[in-house]
């Protein structure tokens with residue numbers, strides 16, 4: 001499997017959902033720090049405040065340098081994530097459409113597998129495998145965390 005669910009991880013409490021919009025509203029898009037220029041369809045806002053505290057206290061992983069809210073507003077190009085951590089742990093708040101697909105590709109850009117990931121469910125994937133998201137018709141907002149803490153990611157999960 002290229003994308004695995006973490007069904008036994010705790011869901012973000014509803015009283016913290018408003019914090020997600022507050023973080024987006026800061027306008028503090030950090031993507032340019034990673035790629036050197038703003039990439040319009042993809043924004044990356046550092047998680048701060050009570051949501052950061054909750055994540056730090058409740059998730060069973062060592063959180064890496066990436067702990068952000070991302071907002072994707074259009075289909076993404078196929079890419080690999082370049083960051084200090086190999087694995088991405090994500091939690092979607094708004095899917096960005098009814099049939100948005102997270103796709104994985106080999107190094108010749110042949111499609112390997114597609115997933116329609118539901119909201120409010122922790123999941124993870126290897127960010128060094130080519131991937132993108134397609135069929136986005138509305139803002140797709142999610143927590144995205146980098147980790148190398150493979151012992152806490154279930155490789156046997158579906």
Ligand SMILES: [Fe+2]
Nearest residue numbers: 080081127131
């Ligand atoms: Fe990515």
